[in-house]
Structures are given as structure tokens and as C-alpha cells.
Amino acid sequence: MDWLGEHSSSVMKVARAYTLTSEECQDLAQEILLQAWQSLPKFEQKASAATWFYRVALHTAMNWHRKDKHRRSRQQPFVEVQALATATLDSAEQAQHRDTVEQLYKAIHQLPKTDAALVLLYLDELSYREMSEVLGISESNVGVKLNRAKKTLSALMEGQSHDS
Amino acid sequence: MIPDSPTDPDNLQQAWQTQSSQTKISIDADVLLKVVQRDQQSFRAVVQTSDYVGVGIAILMVPVWIYMGVTESSPWTWYLTLPVLVWWVVFPIVYRMRHPLKPAQPDEPLVHCVERSLTEVDEQIWYHSKSFWWSASPLFASIVTFAFHSAWLRSDDWLDLLSNMDSVVFFLAFFSFLYFLIEKCGCSKYEPRRQELLTLLKSLRDETTSEDSQEIDTAQSASSPAFMCRSLAIAVSLLVLAILIAAGGDYLKHKSRRERERFRAERAATEYPKKSPFAAVRWQDDQPEVKLDDEWFKLVSLNELPVADIVSFSQQTYENQWQQRFEEDLVEVLTRMEHPPADTVKLVVQSMRTSETSVREDVPMTEENRSAIYAASSKRSNR
Structure with a gap:
């Protein structure tokens, strides 16, 4: 089960980016992990594990429907996500980062699904090549789309700063 | 964008990365065990239902077959299917007695539970992969014998027999298609579950042996989309071929019959009076x-x-x-x-x-x- 731990943060980031409530977030995270577990035999190691995991996570998130909630509610969750306090950062910096992350999620929620995917990959510092592998588009196309998505994100973030 | 502002890309990425150390995912093994056990029970229920339905249909078919044979005054070869139906009842019962599906124990370790599920799935794959030989081939033999015998009884000579062979050809083609379908595609429905169990077993053992890898790779190649598509294409082609052969045979038979009727009609039209001057x-x-x-x-x-x-x-x-x-x-x-x-x-x-x-x-x-x-x-x- 080590592979789950290795990619737990990316699962939660994708789940949170594509849902609005913590309940839905847990639900989607579990669905992503199940899909990843079921798809693991098909992993051909042509791409890196992180790239492959992102691909599964984003694909699941984009096809995730809230209307399936009833079906999933009958399935008892076997994955528990715990929030940990970070000891390396002082409280002020931690609070500032937390605020930034919250703003980022709010902005990402307003982006189209594919732009949200690009922004997630960018924030996780994936290279253009890795992004193109995840999304299945050319690197140059990644560059064009990402620039546009970043501008939209910045505008949304600026708007949120002014509002607050 | 202004450097060092909150919306600066570097700041955003730095803030974003802090999340990685703020979450931890833990797996509840008890719940996972329950999920596996529930899947096992569900699988067992599907298998048992399939067995019961098969046996029930075979039992019901016995009187229906006899009734159809009597009312249609069928030849003796029609009744060759009766022992086959009895065999369909007996074989699954004997097989299940030798390979019983034991219910899972609540306190059973997860690894044992998964291993047993895997064994059951493997046995079921074997059972279905060989089902052509134990179920379809006896039926094939009896039906083709009956079709040939019927064609023989309907025919006046060898040429006529050939024109009446379309049903025999159809059954041969149909059973060839069935054989291909069962041998190549019949077990694919169990492959996803087998893959799940193999993956789970591998992760539970927490070690990657070359044996496990090979097993997964082999199973994967058998259930890969390309292989399945190719198998399905060949199976459909065989079925279409069977239908074409049957339709072609039927067409030739009707054409031959029409020609015979036309010949008789022409002969009747030029029929000479049946008269004689002699007593x-x-x-x-x-x-x-x-x-x-x-x-x-x-x-x-x-x-x-x-x-x-x-x-x-x-x-x-x-x-x-x-x-x-x-x-x-x-x-x-x-x-x-x-x-x-x-x-x-x-x-x-x-x-x-x-x-x-x-x-x-x-x-x-x-x-x-x-x-x-x-x-x-x-x-x-x-x-």
C-alpha cells in the first residue's frame, strides 16, 4: 500500500480542486484511489508513476458525477485522510500559505475543468513534457494553454485580493 | 505580475507545495477486509445462481424435449439430446461437490481471504474455459447427428441430401463460433476481478517478485483491449460466415426446388395425352x-x-x-x-x-x- 502514501497529496489536491465540500472531496479521493488500484495492472511504466497517477486522478475527477453519490454512500470508506500540522514553518508563514492555498482553490473552482487540470500540474511543478503526457496534448499546446490559464488564475486571485 | 506578490508564480507554487506535508492517507484494513469479503460473497452468489439456472434449465428441457419429439414425430436421433441434458444436470453438481465454494470466516486474515478468492476465480476461469468440452460439445454431437439424420430422411438421393445439408452446415459453423467465443472470450468477465485480487495480494505481501509480475503481465495481455477487439472481430466474422453459409444453403435449396418445380410445370405443359389404341x-x-x-x-x-x-x-x-x-x-x-x-x-x-x-x-x-x-x-x- 506504499504507493498510496506516495501519491496521497496529489489525490487530495485533485479531489479538492474538483469538489466544493469536504464530504465530496473525501468521496472523490476514495474514488480516485479505487480507480488507481484497479488500473494499476495496466500501468506499463512508459510514463513515470507520478504522471500516470495524475492521469488516473484527473480522468476520474473529470468524469466524477455528484449524482453517483447514492451508490457510493453504500460503500463504506476504507481510506481516511488526516490533516497534519507542519512543524517546519512558523505560524505566520503557515497562515499566509494556508490563505494563499484557500484562494488558489477558490480560483481553481472557477476555472474550466481542463484549465484547472493544467494549473494543478503547474502548481505541482511538473515539466511541460510531463504535463503533455498527462493531458495527451503537445508541449507547445501545453505552453499556450497554460499561459492563458495562468493569466485567468492571476486575474481571479487579484480579484479575490481586492475583495478581501 | 509583481515579484513577491501573493499571486507571483513562485509564491503560489511554494504555498501549494506546503500542502503535501499536511495530509496523510491511511487505509482501514478491517473495512478493506469487509469489502473483499463482500465482493467474495457477491462473486459466490453469481457463480451459484449461474449453476442453479443452468441445472434448472436442463431439468425443464427434458420433458419439453420429449414432448416436442412426440408431437413432431421426430426420428430417434432427436432423443440423443436427452442424455446430454441429464449430463448438464449431473456435471455441475459433481463439480461443485468436488470444488465447494466455502463461505468466508469473519476473523480470516485479509491475505488468506484474498488468496482464497483468487483460487475461486481461477477455478471459475478453468470451469468456463473448458465449458465447451463438457457442455457444448455433447450438445453439438447430438444436434448435428439429428440434423444430418433429418436431412437424410428428407432426401431422395445424394444430390438432394447435399441440398438439405444447410442445417448441418449452419450448426457446424455455429458451434465453431461458440467454441471460439468460449475459448477466447468466455473468461474475460472474470479477468478484472482477478486483476484486482492480484494487485491487492501483491500490495499486501509488500514485495515484488518476478513471478507476480509475470502473472500479471500474462493476464494483462490476455485481457488487453487490442486482444479483446481482435477476438471479438474474429468471433463476429465467424458468426456472420455461419449465417451466410446457412442463408446461402437455404437460397440454393430454394433455387433447386424452384427449378424442379419449373421443370415439372414445363413437363406438365408439354405432357402428352395418355392414350392407347390397345387394350x-x-x-x-x-x-x-x-x-x-x-x-x-x-x-x-x-x-x-x-x-x-x-x-x-x-x-x-x-x-x-x-x-x-x-x-x-x-x-x-x-x-x-x-x-x-x-x-x-x-x-x-x-x-x-x-x-x-x-x-x-x-x-x-x-x-x-x-x-x-x-x-x-x-x-x-x-x-
Whole structure:
């Protein structure tokens, strides 16, 4: 089960980016992990594990429907996500980062699904090549789309700063 | 964007990365065990239901098969399927007695539970992969035998038998398709579950052996989309081929039947009148003797045609049946000699008693005479 731990943060980031409530977030995270577990035999190691995991996570998130909630509610969750306090950062910096992350999620929620995917990959510092592998588009196309998505994100973030 | 502002890309990425160390995912092994056990029970229920349905259908089919055989007056080969149906009832029961599906124990370790599930799935894959040989092949043998036997009974000769073989060809093609379907695709429905269990077992053992990797790779290649698509394409092609063969056979059969009917209709249209001037005909070597007014005569000529010419023409035209044609189809023989008779004919005959030759004008050609000749001929040859 080590592979789950290795990619737990990316699962939660994708789940949170594509849902609005913590309940839905847990639900989607579990669905992503199940899909990843079921798809693991098909992993051909042509791409890196992180790239492959992102691909599964984003694909699941984009096809995730809230209307399936009833079906999933009958399935008892076997994955528990715990929030940990970070000891390396002082409280002020931690609070500032937390605020930034919250703003980022709010902005990402307003982006189209594919732009949200690009922004997630960018924030996780994936290279253009890795992004193109995840999304299945050319690197140059990644560059064009990402620039546009970043501008939209910045505008949304600026708007949120002014509002607050 | 202004450097060091909150929306600066570097700041955003740095803030974003801090999340990674703020979450931890833990797996609840007890719940996972329950999920596996529930899946196991569900799988067992599907297998048992499949067994019960198969056995139930076979039991129901026995009286239905007998009833259909009796009402349709089917030949004995129809009943060859009855032992097959009995076999369909017996085999699954015996197999399940030898390979029982044991219920899971609540306190069973997860690894054992997964291993047992995997064994059950593997056994089920074996059971289905061999199902053609234990279930379909006996049925194939009985049905094809019945189809061949029926075709044989419906046929007048070997050529007719060939035209009636379309049902046999159809069943052969259909069972070939079934064989391919079961051998290549029949077990694919169990592959996803097998893969899940293999993955879970691998992660639970927390070690990657080359054996495990090979096992997964092999199973993967068997259930890969490309392989499945190719298998499905071949299976569908075989089925289409079977349908085309059956349709082609049916078309040829109908065409042959239509041609036979057309031939009969044409023959009926050019049918010669069944008439004769003689009350009876008998033979003295190649010389016909005819009965007129209850007296036997040696026939000398008919409508100025010497009897030797008529006999010679009949021999050349009808070979072994020349005497029968002369007796029963005299109008046809004379017409084909380009001397079609009218309703009456002129006969020159020699009396058998007095050897006196006489000419008989306007001897009527009657259907009664011909019927009497036909009846006598049929009696002689037991037709």
C-alpha cells in the first residue's frame, strides 16, 4: 500500500480542486484511489508513476458525477485522510500559505475543468513534457494553454485580493 | 505580475507545495477486509445462481424435449439430446461437490481471504474455459447427428441430401463460433476481478517478485483491449460466415426446388395425352403383340409406320425403358417420331389364331386402354 502514501497529496489536491465540500472531496479521493488500484495492472511504466497517477486522478475527477453519490454512500470508506500540522514553518508563514492555498482553490473552482487540470500540474511543478503526457496534448499546446490559464488564475486571485 | 506578490508564480507554487506535508492517507484494513469479503460473497452468489439456472434449465428441457419429439414425430436421433441434458444436470453438481465454494470466516486474515478468492476465480476461469468440452460439445454431437439424420430422411438421393445439408452446415459453423467465443472470450468477465485480487495480494505481501509480475503481465495481455477487439472481430466474422453459409444453403435449396418445380410445370405443359389404341400389350422378344376386342394380334404397322421402326426408335431414345415407353407413352413416342397420332389410328395387325393380316381403320385412342396397360405394367413390376 506504499504507493498510496506516495501519491496521497496529489489525490487530495485533485479531489479538492474538483469538489466544493469536504464530504465530496473525501468521496472523490476514495474514488480516485479505487480507480488507481484497479488500473494499476495496466500501468506499463512508459510514463513515470507520478504522471500516470495524475492521469488516473484527473480522468476520474473529470468524469466524477455528484449524482453517483447514492451508490457510493453504500460503500463504506476504507481510506481516511488526516490533516497534519507542519512543524517546519512558523505560524505566520503557515497562515499566509494556508490563505494563499484557500484562494488558489477558490480560483481553481472557477476555472474550466481542463484549465484547472493544467494549473494543478503547474502548481505541482511538473515539466511541460510531463504535463503533455498527462493531458495527451503537445508541449507547445501545453505552453499556450497554460499561459492563458495562468493569466485567468492571476486575474481571479487579484480579484479575490481586492475583495478581501 | 509583481515579484513577491501573493499571486507571483513562485509564491503560489511554494504555498501549494506546503500542502503535501499536511495530509496523510491511511487505509482501514478491517473495512478493506469487509469489502473483499463482500465482493467474495457477491462473486459466490453469481457463480451459484449461474449453476442453479443452468441445472434448472436442463431439468425443464427434458420433458419439453420429449414432448416436442412426440408431437413432431421426430426420428430417434432427436432423443440423443436427452442424455446430454441429464449430463448438464449431473456435471455441475459433481463439480461443485468436488470444488465447494466455502463461505468466508469473519476473523480470516485479509491475505488468506484474498488468496482464497483468487483460487475461486481461477477455478471459475478453468470451469468456463473448458465449458465447451463438457457442455457444448455433447450438445453439438447430438444436434448435428439429428440434423444430418433429418436431412437424410428428407432426401431422395445424394444430390438432394447435399441440398438439405444447410442445417448441418449452419450448426457446424455455429458451434465453431461458440467454441471460439468460449475459448477466447468466455473468461474475460472474470479477468478484472482477478486483476484486482492480484494487485491487492501483491500490495499486501509488500514485495515484488518476478513471478507476480509475470502473472500479471500474462493476464494483462490476455485481457488487453487490442486482444479483446481482435477476438471479438474474429468471433463476429465467424458468426456472420455461419449465417451466410446457412442463408446461402437455404437460397440454393430454394433455387433447386424452384427449378424442379419449373421443370415439372414445363413437363406438365408439354405432357402428352395418355392414350392407347390397345387394350393390352405383351412382347415376343422385340415384337409387340396387342390386344384388340379381346383378341391378341401381332402388330405390323401403325399409321403406316412399320412396327420395326417404332421399336427401333423407342430402343434408341429410351434405352432400358423402351418397352415401357412403347406401352404407356405411345403418343409421346409417335409424336417424337414426327407422326403425332390423332384420336384414331390405322392399324395393320396379324391374327395370332389365323395368321391372317387385316387392316383396322379408325381405332380409337382411349385413356381407358392406357390405364389398363399402366395397371398391368405396375402389377408386373410391383410399382
